[in-house]
Each structure stands twice: as C-alpha cells, then as structure tokens.
Amino acid sequence: MNPKIVFTGLGAVCGAGLKVDAIWDGILNGRSGIKEITSWDVSQWPVRMSAEVTGVDNRTLVEDRKLHKMISRTDLFGLYAANCAVLQSGLLAHRESLDAAAAVQFSDRSGIFAGSGAANYGSTYDFFPALAAAQGDLNKFGKQFSESVNPMWLLRNLPNNVLCHVGIRYNFKGANACITNHCVGGVLAVAEAAAALRAGEADRAIAIGHDTPCEPESVLNFHRFGLLAPDTVRPFDRDRAGTIFGEGAAGVVLEKAADAQARNAAIFGAYLGSGCTTEATGVLRLRPDGDGLSRAIELALADAGITPGDVGLVVAHGNGTPASDVSEARALQRIFGAAMPPVTGFKWAYGHLIAASGIVDLVFALLALRDKIVPGIPTLRTLDPALAPLAVSSAHQTPRSDIALLLCRGFGGMNTALLVRAHP
Amino acid sequence: MNHRKRIAITGIGLVTPVGNNAPTTWANLQAGRSGLGTIRHFDASGFPVRIGAEVKGFDAAAVIGNSKLLNYATRPHRFALAAAEEALADAGIRPTAADGHRWGFCVGAGMMAMNFDELQVAQKVCAADGEFHADRLLSEDFPADPVTFSRNQTNSGLALLTRHFGIRGYATAVHTACASGGQALGTALRVMRRGQADFVLAGGFDSMLNPIGLSAFCLLGALSADNNTPESASRPFDATRNGFVLGEGAGFLVLENWDAARARGAKIYAELAGDGNSLSCYRITDSPPDGDGPIQAMRQALADAGMTPETLDYVNAHGTSTMMNDRSECAALRAVLGGHITNAAVSSTKSCMGHLISAAGAVEAAVCALAIRDGIAPVNANYHEPDPDCNVNIVQGKSKPMRIRAALSNSLGFGGSNSCLVFRNPEEVP
Numbered sequence: 001m002n003p004k005i006v007f008t009g010l011g012a013v014c015g016a017g018l019k020v021d022a023i024w025d026g027i028l029n030g031r032s033g034i035k036e037i038t039s040w041d042v043s044q045w046p047v048r049m050s051a052e053v054t055g056v057d058n059r060t061l062v063e064d065r066k067l068h069k070m071i072s073r074t075d076l077f078g079l080y081a082a083n084c085a086v087l088q089s090g091l092l093a094h095r096e097s098l099d100a101a102a103a104v105q106f107s108d109r110s111g112i113f114a115g116s117g118a119a120n121y122g123s124t125y126d127f128f129p130a131l132a133a134a135q136g137d138l139n140k141f142g143k144q145f146s147e148s149v150n151p152m153w154l155l156r157n158l159p160n161n162v163l164c165h166v167g168i169r170y171n172f173k174g175a176n177a178c179i180t181n182h183c184v185g186g187v188l189a190v191a192e193a194a195a196a197l198r199a200g201e202a203d204r205a206i207a208i209g210h211d212t213p214c215e216p217e218s219v220l221n222f223h224r225f226g227l228l229a230p231d232t233v234r235p236f237d238r239d240r241a242g243t244i245f246g247e248g249a250a251g252v253v254l255e256k257a258a259d260a261q262a263r264n265a266a267i268f269g270a271y272l273g274s275g276c277t278t279e280a281t282g283v284l285r286l287r288p289d290g291d292g293l294s295r296a297i298e299l300a301l302a303d304a305g306i307t308p309g310d311v312g313l314v315v316a317h318g319n320g321t322p323a324s325d326v327s328e329a330r331a332l333q334r335i336f337g338a339a340m341p342p343v344t345g346f347k348w349a350y351g352h353l354i355a356a357s358g359i360v361d362l363v364f365a366l367l368a369l370r371d372k373i374v375p376g377i378p379t380l381r382t383l384d385p386a387l388a389p390l391a392v393s394s395a396h397q398t399p400r401s402d403i404a405l406l407l408c409r410g411f412g413g414m415n416t417a418l419l420v421r422a423h424p
Numbered sequence: 425m426n427h428r429k430r431i432a433i434t435g436i437g438l439v440t441p442v443g444n445n446a447p448t449t450w451a452n453l454q455a456g457r458s459g460l461g462t463i464r465h466f467d468a469s470g471f472p473v474r475i476g477a478e479v480k481g482f483d484a485a486a487v488i489g490n491s492k493l494l495n496y497a498t499r500p501h502r503f504a505l506a507a508a509e510e511a512l513a514d515a516g517i518r519p520t521a522a523d524g525h526r527w528g529f530c531v532g533a534g535m536m537a538m539n540f541d542e543l544q545v546a547q548k549v550c551a552a553d554g555e556f557h558a559d560r561l562l563s564e565d566f567p568a569d570p571v572t573f574s575r576n577q578t579n580s581g582l583a584l585l586t587r588h589f590g591i592r593g594y595a596t597a598v599h600t601a602c603a604s605g606g607q608a609l610g611t612a613l614r615v616m617r618r619g620q621a622d623f624v625l626a627g628g629f630d631s632m633l634n635p636i637g638l639s640a641f642c643l644l645g646a647l648s649a650d651n652n653t654p655e656s657a658s659r660p661f662d663a664t665r666n667g668f669v670l671g672e673g674a675g676f677l678v679l680e681n682w683d684a685a686r687a688r689g690a691k692i693y694a695e696l697a698g699d700g701n702s703l704s705c706y707r708i709t710d711s712p713p714d715g716d717g718p719i720q721a722m723r724q725a726l727a728d729a730g731m732t733p734e735t736l737d738y739v740n741a742h743g744t745s746t747m748m749n750d751r752s753e754c755a756a757l758r759a760v761l762g763g764h765i766t767n768a769a770v771s772s773t774k775s776c777m778g779h780l781i782s783a784a785g786a787v788e789a790a791v792c793a794l795a796i797r798d799g800i801a802p803v804n805a806n807y808h809e810p811d812p813d814c815n816v817n818i819v820q821g822k823s824k825p826m827r828i829r830a831a832l833s834n835s836l837g838f839g840g841s842n843s844c845l846v847f848r849n850p851e852e853v854p
Contacts, residue, residue, distance in 0.1 A: 040558040070708065108720055112703065118578045118599060124538050125556050127636060131547040132554035138635060142470025145639045148554075154640035155708055155838070159535050159578075159599040164839030167703040173717065175701045176841055177607060180533060180599040182579040188596055192611070195618060201701070201724075216558040217546070220566075221573045276620070278595040280524065282496075283574040283583040292592070295525060299620075355578075412583035414595065 002198045005271040006423065008260050009091070009206075009253030011084025012363045013061070013077050014350035015051025015246050020084070024367045026349060028396075030378040033350050034232050034244055040216055047228045050214040051246035051351030053077070070152060071161050074117055077249035077356075078162035078210030079169070085206060085251035086170055094263050110172035111202035113193040115185025117211030117355040118159035121218065126153060162208055174202040183352075183410030184276070185209055186250065186359030187418055191274035193254050203259060209359035210249035213352075219245065225284065227321050233352070235318030235345040235377060236325050236392050238384040243319040246351025250360040269366040272306065272403065272419035275299025279413030286323060290331030292415040293407065297335050300405070300417035311341050311419070312401030313374045315365040316392075317409045318345025319352055324409060329387035341405075342374040342397035343390060358408030362418060365404040369422035374399055428730070429617045430853065432685040432692045435515025435678030436790045437507035437627075441477035441671050441777045444487075445510055449787075450794045452776065454823045456803040458655040459777045460669050466540070466635060473647045475654035476633045477671030477778025479503060493588060496574055500534055501581050503674035503783075504629035508585055511625065515678035516690065519590045519623070528594040528621030530612040532604025532628030533581050534782045540634045542572060581629060594620045602742070603837030604628055605675065605785025610699035610843055612679055622684065627676030628786035641670055644709065646746060658779075659806035660743030660772035661750050661814040668744040671778030675787035682853070693793035695848040697830070698729025704840030711748045711836065715756025721842035722760040722832065729846040731830055733761045736768050736846075738801045738831040739816075740788045743772020744779055753834060754814040769826065771804035771819040785835035785843060792831040792847045799827050 010020050015033030017023040026033070033051040042048040058068050061080040068076070086092060095106050129148040134141035150156065158164070160178035167173065175196045179185040186209020193205035222228045222245075229242035260267055277299065279285075279292035286292070301308065317328055332340060346361055353360055368374055374397040383392060391397070402422035409415050436446045441459030443449035452459070460477045468474045484494055484502040487509065497505060512518045519527040538546070545567065550560040560566065574580060582597045594615050598607045605628030612626035632641070641647050648667035650657035658669040677696075685692055701724065704717025712718075726733060742753055750772075758765050773791050780787055795801055803823045810818075829852050835843045 044559050044562060046562075107705075108702070116599070118535060121538070124543050124636060125546075125551070127543065127639070128547045128551035128556055129554035130639075131544060132551060136544065138467040139470035141635060142468060142472075142639075144470075145635075146472075146643060149639060149643060151643045154644055157535070158601060158708075158839055160601055160837070160839045160841060161708075163600065163703070163841065164708055167705040167840060168707075171705050173703045173705050173720065176600070176703050177598055177611065177701075178600045178841070179596060180578045181582065181595070181597045182577060195614065199614065199617070201614075216561050220561050220568055221570075224568050225570065225573075276594045276596070277525065278529070278582075278586045278592055280586045280590055280592045282587045283577055283580055295592075410579070411577050412579045412586065412595070414579070 004257035005194050005197050005254055006257045006260050007252050007268045007366060008255050008265045009085035009089030010268055010363045011081040012250040012360050013053060013080050014248035014353060014360055015053055016350040018056060020363060024364060027346060027364060027375050032348055047219060047223050047230055049231060049244050051244060052214060053248055070155060072156050074210050074212040075161045078208050079165055081249035081251040082166045082206055082208050085253050089253040090265055107171045107173050109174050109203040111175035111193060111196050111205035112163055112166050112172050113177050113189035113205055113207045114163045115179045115189040115209035115355045116159045116162060117213060118180040121215045123157040162210055181414060182412060183354050183357050184408050184414045184416045185355040187408040187416045190252060190359060190362060190418060194271045197254060197256060204255045206251055206253050208249060208251040209356035211353050211355035212247040213354040214245035214247055229320055232379050233320035233347040234379045235320050235347060236383055236387050236390055237380050238382045240320045240322060240325060242321050243347060244351040246353045248353055249356050250363050267423040269369060269423050270421045272421055273300050273303030275303060275417045277415050281413040283411050286327055286413055288327050290327040292413055293328060293331035294334045296415040296417040300419050304419045308336050309339060310401060310403055311405045312399035312403045313341050313368060314343040315361050315404060315406045316343050316345040317407045319347055326387060329390050340391045341400050343392045344374050344377055348377055348379040362406055365406050366420060369402055369404050372399055430682035431613055431616050431679050431696045432682045433677050433694050433696055433793045434680050434685050434690045434692055435511040436793060437510030437514060437676045438787060438790055439479055439482060439503040439507045440673040440787055441479055444482050453773050453791060453802045454800055456776060456805045460654045460657055462654060468638060471638055472642050473649050474651045475657055475669060477669050478633060479673050495571055496584055498539060498575050500629045500631040501584055504581055504585060507627060507674040508625055508676040511676040511678050524590040524592040526593055526622040527591040528615050528624040529582060529586050529591045530608045530624055530626040531582055531597050532608040532782045532786060533597045533599060534630035534632060535599060538576055540636060591625060599782060600841035601837035601839050602781055602784055603835040603841040603843040604782035606835030606843030606845055609786060609789050609845055610701055613696050613699050616679055622681060624679045625676055626679055627674060628783040629674035630780055630782035631672035632781055633670055633672045656806045658745045658775050660745040660775050660804060661811060661818055662807050663809040663811040665745045667746055669778035671780045673780045673783050673787060675783055675790045677790060692850045694796045694850060695853055697848040698725040698846035700724030700728060700844040702842045704842060706840055708839055711752030713752055715752050715759055717840060718753060718756035718836055718842045719759045721844040722756060725844040725846045731846060734764050735830045736832050737826060737828045738795055739768055739770045740792050740831060740833045741770050741772040742834040742836040743774055745774060751813045753836060754816050757816055766817055768817060769801040769819050769824055770816045771802055773802055775805035788833045789845055792833045796828045796831055796847055796849045800825050
C-alpha cells in the first residue's frame, strides 16, 4: 500500500506574476502576462510576443548577491520558486524544533528533484568575443579565450545548478535528480519525487521546474517550424496559430500525509499518480492519434487506482499548435468518450515555460481544485470543429469531482500525465 | 515499499577512448592500456591543455549504416547509437512493435548543444565584431536549418534513440554533471522496480572534447596539463596527480527482470542490486574533505541492495585524479567500509580512459559488470606514489584476478550529486 503523499508548499514565478495568489487571480480574471519581448529589439522580427518576467530585480529573486555571479537567469527563477515553496511548507522551522541527531536525519532524508531547461543558446554566445578575435584561427582561440570568457562559465551554465544550490541553501541531502527532458522535465521531477517518497528513499522532497526558453535563436527556429503564434495562445481554437514562450519556475513540496498532519502543516492537495511514455517519433513529430498521451493517461489512472469517471477536470497541455492540440483532443476523446470532464489550459496566461510548463500548471491545477473552479480560456473564440467534442470554454466551469488530470508533452514524442486531488 | 524486484544486466555496449566496443574496451582496461593522448580531432595546439581521451577510428556509418539517421546525430549521439546497438545485440533482445511500450529509456546526457562549427557560423553572421546582434539572425546569411535544430535540443539524443529502437515506454534524460550516467542507471533500476517497464535501455553519452568544452574546463583549472606525457596524465590516488583528463564516449546496458531473463536463458552479467543517491550540499566544485554526502550515497546503495560492506570485493572509484575529489572519496570509502577497507580492491579506470563526464557512470557500471563476470579487478594505471590521504587498497601494477561477490561504482558530480550503484555476482543471488 502506497503512503498518501501531499503537497505542503507551492511557489511559482512567471510572466503573469511573482506570487501564486496573484497569478491565480490573474487567471481567474482573464489577465495575461503575454506582451512584446523586451530582452532584445524585436521591431524587425516576424514574431514578437512572449511572457517574460519583467520589472523584477535579481535580488528580489535571490537575496544573496554573491550567488548571482555563479548562476544563470533560469537558476534565479528556480531558486526563487523553491524558496517560496519551502518557506510556505514550514519545513525549516520544523527541522529547527528537532534535536541535533533528528535534524541530521531530517536533512539526509530530504530530497530534491529538478526539471531543468539546460542547453540554451545565449551561454555559448559568451564565446563570441574570443571567436571574433581569433578569426577562425583555433590556435589563436586556444591562446586567447581566457581573456574574454568568465572563468566561472561552466559553473554558471551547469544544468544542475538549481539542484546544487537548493541543496546548499536548505541542507537537503537526500535522493535527487536533475531531469533534462525538454518540456516534461518539471512534471517528471514531481513524479520522481513522489516515487522516492513511496519507495521510502526520502521522507520529503521539493520538486522544481525552471526554464528561460525565450532566446532569439529559439524564437527564430520555432517560428520557422510554424510553432509560434503572432499574438497569443489560443488552445483548441479554430484559429490557433502556435504557442508563445514564457519563462519562470515553480516549486512544490511533497510530504507523506501522516508527517504533514503530525506537524500540523497546511496541505494543498494530494498526489495520486503519474504516467510517462514516448511516441518514439523523433524530436518534432507526434502521432496524430494521441497514442502516447492516451497511454500516459491510462498509466496514471492505473497508478492512482481510479477510473476516467473519477476525474473532475483536465488541465491540458494545450500549447496552441495545430498538431499538438488535435492529438491531445483525440487522446481525451479516447479516454473519456462522451463523458468528458471540463477541460482548460493556462498557457494563454503565462506562455509555454518548456521545462517548467507542467509544474507551473500543477500549482494552478491544485488551486482550481481548492476553489472548485475550472478557469475559462479567454482567448478561445471558436472551438476547432475538428477537435469537437471537447469540454473547453471561454467561461469558467465547475469541476465534476475533486480530482484533476494534468497533461504535459514535449519534444521527443514525450507525454506525461499527473493526477492530483483536493485536500478536504 | 516495492521490495524488491531483482534486476539483471543482460547486455552491454561501449564506445570509449580505449575501444569502440565492449570487448575491446574491457581488454584494454584489463591490460592497463592508455587511451589518453594529444587531441587530434581539432587543433588544440594553442590551449593550455592539449591532451584528452578521444574515441579513435570510430566509423559511425559502418556501425549505424543509416546516413539519414547520422545526419540527425551529433558526435556523442553517434557514440550512443553504436553503444546502444551493441548492448541490444549483446542481450539478444530488442523492442518490437508489440512490446515497445514496455521498454524504458534512461540516459545521462551532456550539457553541450551547439557544436563548434555551428557556433562559429553564428558568430560570423551575428557577431562579426564579437558582440551579438539578434537581427542578424534574420538575414539570409544565417542558416536556420531544421536538421541542426533537431540535433541540438536538450533531449535530442533521447528522441533519436527511442525512435531508432522503437522504445515507447517511460523515457527520461538526466544531467547531474559527472554523476549523470550513474543517475540514469539508478533511475532505470527504480523504473523497473516500480513495474513501469519490463526492459530498460539505460546509459550515458557525452563529448565535451571540443574547443568550448575544453576551454570551459581549462578555465576551472580542473584538467591535468601534462601535455608532454599524456599517457600518465590521469593518475587517480597517486600523490602527484594534478587534474583529470577530458574524455568522451557512451555506454549502454540492457536491464531486464531477473526471472524473465533466467526464463529466456539470457546470459546475466550481474544483478544491478542497489542505488544510492545523495547531495553533498558543500560547494559547487569542491568535494567535502570528510566524504560527507558520498558516505550517505554508498550506504544507501548497500542498504538498497540488502548487503553489508564486507561483501564488497571491488570498488570502481569515481577517482577523477584531482587532488580534492580523490581525497574526499577515500575518506568516504574509509567511513563506509570500516575495517574492510584493507580488503576491498579499489581502482579508477579513468586512469586509462579519462573522464567521460555524463557517460562516465554508465561506462563504469558496465566495467563493474564485466569485472564480476570475469573475476578481474581492472588496474588503476599510473599509480606509483602513494598519497597518505588516499590510503585504500589500490589495484596497482596490473589487473588482479579475484572472485568478486559484489562491486560498487561511484559517480560524484560537480554540484555535489552523488550516485552510487551496487552490483551483485549472479552466483551470489540466493
């Protein structure tokens, strides 16, 4: 029998806000964080929108200024979201109340699971001055690169920086992973954290997803593939034209319910199960029939020991690209048939955060359960008839139970599904 | 608790600086032959460090035989394709249309995306003066090539291999720097125990042996600069060690449920018996001098395998050949093994093949499995001057024939992720 696992801390930062409650208020009131890109001059660019985190100085994200030189922007978001979640959980105060031996044990049994975007273009651009100076002469480059490249370059750009620095900050020394699996990294971090708790490999864990995908070269490439919309994300709409990049992070603290209740922690919901598959279709392609996604949902339902009829709402991946949305609708129809629960998606509010996308959605799926509201998709005008029937709406709907299904998909034909339940 | 499905290693594939397949690699490691040398595949003559552990004479087209596929594969992806193919052929089993959804894939993948040639083109077009001008990306001079884009995504290797081999189940890629390969195998073990897959193709691949990767490690001062004596530049645990040697390659293992492997008459190298996973929470590049962090990971791995330290006959150490790492690892080994420290044979095969970064843990897991099968602890080459801070039982001079009941493989990464794996001799399986 698996121990019941609950969420006791939530943190998020994205283009729609710096606080979970503020972002949620925006979602409920139809406010979007999507705006024109400011990090470079896009006046000549064919697509110009993203959901950047703007107007926040780095010290608001991470107080320790010395650390800013050691990490990159995506790490700032990851550390910030982790801190919000850890503070809310009250775990640190709890550890302080323990005797010395118990505190050591507590630290050794606290895990960290990160889903990291990794591999961005901008970091390698740090070598441009050295390359320009060398003019293609590699011997010269070898002699001169150290004059222009920061000695900390490698460390700043380690994909596992958040894992490392969250560990150092809270002295969480237990089971850990840094997952670099494109969009599904954050969701897999949650699933692996829950699995570690179930298997007794850790007593509690923080799962984090963080990413900063909005770079010129990514925007150009995604645009050439027809993956980016000119204005906003319109999931499942007849006129959907693609997705929009967002950036940011989310962190969630997972604990065994018995432990959380014993220390009187606030509980924001329960983890029920997960499924993960690939369609084996390569980087970009996906199957039009939604095969991998339906299998991931079936695996998650089996893992949770529930049936499709138990699901009260679906937070869809809904990235607004023609191909992904159609295959997602097929998968939902295959699983739920005529009895489909209300479906929504949040990318209209904060864009597509790639490695962080699913875990940010998870935070708001939990709030949707708490408030018993399935937020409408304000950018939805006309449901694509090819996707009907699909229980999406521009108006708020009511969940039909206290269980949410969360879907997240990524390059490599990756599909993940998570099931979570409201805490009574 | 899902106690405790037994998992068998039934296939091994390797592409390393000492051999382009598993048998050659293993023969050379046993003989203590060095794969280290002056870097040949790009002009490293101007760099402070000009030596590395390159994969040599690797003919991807001959191994893969699919030129379209190779077009989508970077240098480390090609190593991965070859090693994975060898592992599946060795296991005598591979995913089919009927059971592909019961196959999982777990891989430790490197952090490099763009290759150096692509970066140079981008610099010429967008940063002729050294400063990046985003609008230049929009010019016709910039080759926005969909194939290049597909090669360079974080999970491109996963996408390529799952597609090529038809793996449709649980798939993941992890990166915890030098511990990535070990983490991938640990994840695979847990995925199998949880029943999320009946088979997993698990491993790692990497190549940071390019001008950017080499620059990055030179800046950190982590590499040995013994440019005139490359063959002895990696000397883990030796008192005169002065840094690691950057390597490249790939290693893959096929994991199956023990009973199923037995039932089909598969040869079993070893049981992948336990995984331990911790964070040092010390400093990002420094290793804790007292071994705190690695200690917990080793203990967990043993406990997970249901073993006592006394059954460990061989330790394949992380042993990078840096002052600090080797010292920290030995302190941890002493703490974990106690009085058994004088019995357990310890070697770092990085002495022959350098540090394969994200592939290291997977390749060294394969070495442990082969060491168990053949009853040989491979030599720690280039060990001459003992370091009192590394007072462990080093396999010195030549490889040591010995029955190995159980082996431990350590992977201790930048950022403090520690991944330790325990392997059990099939004859010791009750």
